[in-house]
Amino acid sequence: xxxxxxxxxxxxxxxxxxxxxxCSYSVGISALHWLQQHPGGGIVSLFMxxxxxxxxxxxxxxxNIQEKHSSLHIxxxxxxxxxxxxxxxxxRGGSNYKLTFGxxxxxxxxx
Amino acid sequence: SQTIHQWPATLVQxxxxxxxxxxxxxxxxxxxxxxxxxxxxxxxxxLFYSIGIDQISSEVPQNLSASRPQDRQFILSxxxxxxxxxxxxxxxxxxxxxxxxxxxGEGSWLTVV
Numbered sequence: 001x002x003x004x005x006x007x008x009x010x011x012x013x014x015x016x017x018x019x020x021x022x023c024s025y026s027v028g029i030s031a032l033h034w035l036q037q038h039p040g041g042g043i044v045s046l047f048m049x050x051x052x053x054x055x056x057x058x059x060x061x062x063x064n065i066q067e068k069h070s071s072l073h074i075x076x077x078x079x080x081x082x083x084x085x086x087x088x089x090x091x092r093g094g095s096n097y098k099l100t101f102g103x104x105x106x107x108x109x110x111x
Numbered sequence: 112s113q114t115i116h117q118w119p120a121t122l123v124q125x126x127x128x129x130x131x132x133x134x135x136x137x138x139x140x141x142x143x144x145x146x147x148x149x150x151x152x153x154x155x156x157x158l159f160y161s162i163g164i165d166q167i168s169s170e171v172p173q174n175l176s177a178s179r180p181q182d183r184q185f186i187l188s189x190x191x192x193x194x195x196x197x198x199x200x201x202x203x204x205x206x207x208x209x210x211x212x213x214x215x216g217e218g219s220w221l222t223v224v
Contacts, residue, residue, distance in 0.1 A: 033212070033213065035215075040217075040218075041149075041199050041201075041217070041218040041220065042215070042217050042218055043201060043215040043218070044215070045212050045213060045214060045215070048211070048212045086154070086155070088155075088213075098157055098160065098170070099155075099157070099213065101154040101155040101156075102154060103153065103154040104154060
């Protein structure tokens, strides 16, 4: 079983819909990252969080440390949001240098 | 501001040929540097990380190697490529201490034929 599990694997939405992508992890962590990978392959860091909630524009990331769960929400989704969203964690107690990645969620937003 | 550059962006190499992918970081000093691979249908896998010049740790056994000849330069190499080396390779960096945002290069698509 992967240490980091994302759901769903694939998500198709209509423009304007509210989207939620989930990430569960099985290890103690010091931080969790949400990344966005566009079709060309480039990856951008969206959020890094260790507690609570962060918001950037239409994107919101939340984390529940006790439940070992994080969600990424996109409000008023747009076709340009179409991408692979990847959850990654820094394991607590282990090396600060390594991240464990989920397999990603492919989001397609149709106009 | 900090930037990371990775090249080449795409390459097609025959089996048994050598490989060299290069990554440089600008605007910061003594970064942690990483090489990841993303094979088709799989998540990102850490191949190497470096905490300083000539300090390289390997995460998975393979026919790839990494070198860090300068503080902000990270090179991924192979003497003889295998078909299974095909994939998308990403260089990344982060600050040394604590938990920090990780920044990725543009990536390199490698097809071994």
